[in-house]
Amino acid sequence: MAKHNKPLVVFENCILRPQYYSKEIFHSPTTLTLLPTQKWAITGTHKTRFLEAIAGQYTATPAESRSYPFLEKSVWPASVTSLVSFSTDIKPAYLSARYESYREPEDVDLASFLQKSLVREAGGMSPEDRIQVYESVVHWLGLEPLLSQWIVTLSNGQMRRARLARGLLSSPKILLADEPFLGLDPVSTSSMSALLGELAPAPHVILGLRAHERVPDWISHLAVIDESGIIKAGKKDDVTEKLQELRNRRNSIFIDRSYNFNASNLLPLRGPRADSIIDIDNITVAYKGKVVLKDLKWTVRRGERWHLRGNNGTGKSTLLSLITADHPQSWNSKIRLFSEPRKVGRQNYFSINKVIGHASPEIHAIFPATLTAFQTVSTGFTVGSFLPPSSISHVAGDMTTQEQTDRINSLLQYFNVNPDALFSELTLNDQKLALFMRAIVKNPEVLILDEAFSGMNDESIFRCKQFVYEWGGTVIAIGHIEDEIPRCDKYIRLHGGENLAEQGVVN
Numbered sequence: 032m033a034k035h036n037k038p039l040v041v042f043e044n045c046i047l048r049p050q051y052y053s054k055e056i057f058h059s060p061t062t063l064t065l066l067p068t069q070k071w072a073i074t075g076t077h078k079t080r081f082l083e084a085i086a087g088q089y090t091a092t093p094a095e096s097r098s099y100p101f102l103e104k105s106v107w108p109a110s111v112t113s114l115v116s117f118s119t120d121i122k123p124a125y126l127s128a129r130y131e132s133y134r135e136p137e138d139v140d141l142a143s144f145l146q147k148s149l150v151r152e153a154g155g156m157s158p159e160d161r162i163q164v165y166e167s168v169v170h171w172l173g174l175e176p177l178l179s180q181w182i183v184t185l186s187n188g189q190m191r192r193a194r195l196a197r198g199l200l201s202s203p204k205i206l207l208a209d210e211p212f213l214g215l216d217p218v219s220t221s222s223m224s225a226l227l228g229e230l231a232p233a234p235h236v237i238l239g240l241r242a243h244e245r246v247p248d249w250i251s252h253l254a255v256i257d258e259s260g261i262i263k264a265g266k267k268d269d270v271t272e273k274l275q276e277l278r279n280r281r282n283s284i285f286i287d288r289s290y291n292f293n294a295s296n297l298l299p300l301r302g303p304r305a306d307s308i309i310d311i312d313n314i315t316v317a318y319k320g321k322v323v324l325k326d327l328k329w330t331v332r333r334g335e336r337w338h339l340r341g342n343n344g345t346g347k348s349t350l351l352s353l354i355t356a357d358h359p360q361s362w363n364s365k366i367r368l369f370s371e372p373r374k375v376g377r378q379n380y381f382s383i384n385k386v387i388g389h390a391s392p393e394i395h396a397i398f399p400a401t402l403t404a405f406q407t408v409s410t411g412f413t414v415g416s417f418l419p420p421s422s423i424s425h426v427a428g429d430m431t432t433q434e435q436t437d438r439i440n441s442l443l444q445y446f447n448v449n450p451d452a453l454f455s456e457l458t459l460n461d462q463k464l465a466l467f468m469r470a471i472v473k474n475p476e477v478l479i480l481d482e483a484f485s486g487m488n489d490e491s492i493f494r495c496k497q498f499v500y501e502w503g504g505t506v507i508a509i510g511h512i513e514d515e516i517p518r519c520d521k522y523i524r525l526h527g528g529e530n531l532a533e534q535g536v537v538n
């Protein structure tokens with residue numbers, strides 16, 4: 032067989048384990064062949080494990096049951112595969128670090144961040160080739176205007192493109208992109224998808240997709256993976272039906288379940304609906320002269336549920352950080368909370384965040400892993416979005432009253448999360464649930480849910496949405512996937528730059 036037709040990866044009755052003597056990662060042995068002419072997406076509850084197995088992680092038994100026929104025998108597979116996971120891996124020490132002018136020595140600008148991985152990983156290439164690869168990747172991903180920006184200041188969508196660039200700069204033969212569209216707006220999703228679809232054969236691209244995500248048109252083959260291993264794999268058309276069946280079956284299981292928890296009894300509204308809670312009157316924010324928010328006016332009243340919309344980089348996180356006082360320009364009398372103009376001396380960071388509940392990918396990224404689920408939720412009473420890990424550990428769980436303890440336990444029981452499990456040991460779904468409970472436990476005046484449900488399974492998303500709806504309090508939600516945000520009645524759409532925001536009613 033010609034070298035370019037040889038399979039990329041072959042699993043044949045392969046048993047995969049973290050270490051030689053440990054328990055297998057799938058109940059059944061794996062058998063699957065991935066050819067270079069096919070374009071695969073992996074989905075299902077255990078997709079990431081399978082991507083890791085393709086990337087050469089885990090021990091295969093027998094040893095020859097996993098092979099990479101397209102590679103020279105001397106090449107170590109793990110050295111030519113790049114698994115890019117799009118969960119956050121840059122952790123500012125705390126949230127407002129993004130907006131500070133002082134930088135830690137380990138902070139770097141985007142150009143250095145990318146060049147570092149080029150120098151380290153693309154061995155064997157001539158310096159000219161390296162520069163060319165670097166320039167093309169930066170250009171493809173539209174990163175030129177951001178090269179001199181500190182990476183902690185990039186928006187989520189910009190950071191995602193930066194991570195993909197880093198994965199490509201290591202010149203892998205196989206690029207495994209796990210959830211590359213998470214947090215991307217529709218425009219960026221389609222350009223990212225087009226780019227990934229065109230890269231093969233340099234490198235071959237395999238996607239990891241969540242079960243309910245749209246499968247890009249260019250994908251030719253799908254594999255659905257759960258704890259037992261491959262449920263179904265093959266041509267896309269043959270597998271989509273099975274995928275749909277699974278989605279429907281799961282939806283019907285939890286939609287039919289009787290709902291016997293009254294959120295508004297546990298967390299009653301604090302005051303009359305329609306009172307103004309947040310007033311922003313003509314605010315403009317610019318970074319080094321580049322305007323992000325222009326003449327913004329916005330009023331949020333008690334009981335309103337807002338969807339904060341806008342493409343990547345249009346200023347959504349910036350606007351939220353003005354509200355939560357993470358942003359230096361938060362101390363501005365044009366921002367009023369309960370009709371009180373913001374003023375140093377009159378309010379402080381903690382008095383503001385006492386009434387705000389907040390869950391976001393940034394909080395998730397810096398959350399101390401050593402707290403138990405109970406302690407995690409209890410920190411919702413004591414601290415806002417500001418989370419210096421050292422101070423959080425000793426306040427967590429020590430200061431809760433009996434009433435608060437009971438409330439934390441009712442929530443944990445309802446959402447079925449083990450109170451004693453360490454945060455680091457919880458599944459991604461349960462971590463997200465714990466952070467959601469942390470945001471809502473103090474019955475906040477405003478609940479900010481920034482991509483708070485993404486990464487949860489469908490049942491948890493459904494329960495959280497239902498819970499928020501029954502609670503009836505004020506919500507500001509961010510999310511690019513409609514299914515993953517609570518029901519909203521109003522929206523504000525940011526357009527970035529000098530363009531004015533637009534507001535309206537959600538149909």
Ligand SMILES: Nc1ncnc2c1ncn2[C@@H]1O[C@H](COP(=O)(O)OP(=O)(O)OP(=O)(O)O)[C@@H](O)[C@H]1O
Binds near residue numbers: 341343
């Ligand atoms: N401290 C900073 N210095 C320079 N530019 C910044 C800073 N903070 C944010 N920006 C830029 O401001 C713009 C808005 O960023 P922001 O994170 O508010 O956008 P977003 O709408 O939340 O985006 P996403 O949907 O990608 O998360 C981006 O172009 C970002 O790079």
